[in-house]
Amino acid sequence: MLIGEVARRSGVSTRMLRHYDALGLVRPTGRTVGGYREYSPEDIRRIFHVESLRSLGLSLKQVGRALEDPGFTPSALVGDLIRWVEERLARDRELLERLRAIDASAPTGWPDVLRTVELLQGLTSTSAARRQQAALARPEGGAVPAEVLAEAVLAEEDPNVAGALRWALARSGGDGGPALAAGLRSADVDVRRRAVVAIAGMAEGPAGTAVLVEALADPDPAVRGHAALALGGRGVTAAVPALVDMVVRGRNDVDAAEALAALCRDRGCADRVTAALVDALAAHAEPAVRIRLIQALVELPGTAAREAVRRLADDADPAVALVASALADRRAGDDDA
Template sequence: MLIGEVARRSGVSARMLRHYDALGLVRPSGRTVGGYREYSAEDIRRIFHVESLRSLGLSLRQIGRALEDPAFAPSALVSDLVRWTEDRLERDQELLRRLRAIDASAPTGWQDVLRVVELMQGLSSTSATRRQQAVLTRPEGASVPAELLAGAVLAESDPNVAGALRWALARSGSDALATLAAGVHSEDVDLRRRAVLAIAELPESPGAAAVLADALGDPDRTVRGHAALALGRRGVTAAVPTLVGMVVEGSHDVDAAEILGTLSRDVECADRIIAALVDELTAHAADSGVRIRLAQALVELRGTTVREVLRQLAHDNDPAVALVAAAFVGVLEERSAKGGGDEDS
């Protein structure tokens, strides 16, 4: 079979067949009277073997060894090919991520493209200082894809850089909730913590409260705490049990107590909060530190019930608890005398 017909039937160009011949990879078994290459059935089978190995990513030199050296074992080479392919896919995924980020920024010119590329390069630096500078020194008003910033927030372990990223994300005006919400459901607890903290600092957006409410059930105390503080600041009373738990645990207890005080402006919610705090006082009768924190939370609330509970605590068997409670009773009485409004409403 002549080279032209082999090319048509095999799909391998005549030029490539000549190249295979020059390399000694597939040499035609015969020549015609006119000197033209003539391929046998065995030659054609070898061509298909070459093409099959090429489809796996082998170089022509490796293919030659595989076909000629009986001792050439495929296992090591295939393992190398797997590793090289994985590396290439990783590079391609990174390229795709960059291209999508640039596309999402809706660039109007190449300067916009270059700014986004420069930001991505800065964020991928091993230097925390450079990553932070990349966020803080971007031009005012420059469009940055929310997905890019959100992805950087989820990946950032340095607290200073993470703070700068959350600040930039919150003021970007873009909707990054979908990316951050995926982080809230990650198996990586550090990633969940970063995601909830970032959502907490976003301007209120539809769906954010629902994501944070889901995080109240997270097994990690820090995740639950970030979610409860954010929800409480937004007036969501579902955060009350977690906020009370934070007072008991001493985790951001001052912030939690202040938010409980704000939520207690609703009379029905106030009754729930007082009841929960009193229950915890009973449950931790032997823990002075917990009871003092609970007293500190009570003083943030309003109502005669709160004052009565603190008066009882002022006679507590624990001198430290009694001293703190007595001081808080004085604070409430002074507040009432100044017209601060200490009556149940």
């Protein structure tokens, strides 16, 4: 078969076929009387082998080695190709995010684009000081895109830089909420923790509150705790079970007790909070847990909480009884005052 016919049937250009011949990859085994290349069925099969290997990303040099060297094993090369493709995809994803960030900044001219690129370079610097400086700087001629700052918040490991980024996000006036909400659904627990801290510090609103309520079901206690404390401060009673659990576990229990007390400003919630703490007392025999629950109860208004503490003054555990008695007396003194 002559080169033109081979090109039509294989889809490989005549120019590339000649290049294969020059490299020794596929040399036609025959020549016509006029000196034209003539390919045998075996030559054509080799062309398809070359094209198949090239489709995996192999260079022509690697293809030649794979076809000629009997001792050449594919595993190492394929592993290298996988790593190379993964690195390329990571670069492409980074470029895509950068382009999206520029698009979100609604640039009106190339100076705007350059300012956004400079900001992105600062936020992705290996230097924590430079990242913090980029977060705190107010760019000339425009606001920092909120989505850019939200993504930076989710990725930031340094607590000082993270604080600067959250401040910059709040100051941006944009809506970084969707990006932060997506962070709460991340498989990476550290990303979820950063997201909930950022959302908790945002201005109150139905969307942010709904996301925090969803976070109460997170498997990580730190995420649940941040969400519960923020919701308690917003007067959301859905946080009560999580706050009581924090007291039981001794995890930011003082803050949780204060949040429960704040919720009790609503008379309708006070009975619910008191009942939840009393139920927790009935479910736990450990003295340390019971003492923490007593300390939370004594902060609550109302007769039910006061009577619950007084009853515990007769607890079978001496340490629990002593704490309950002392706190009941203090509570009585406060009430008299």
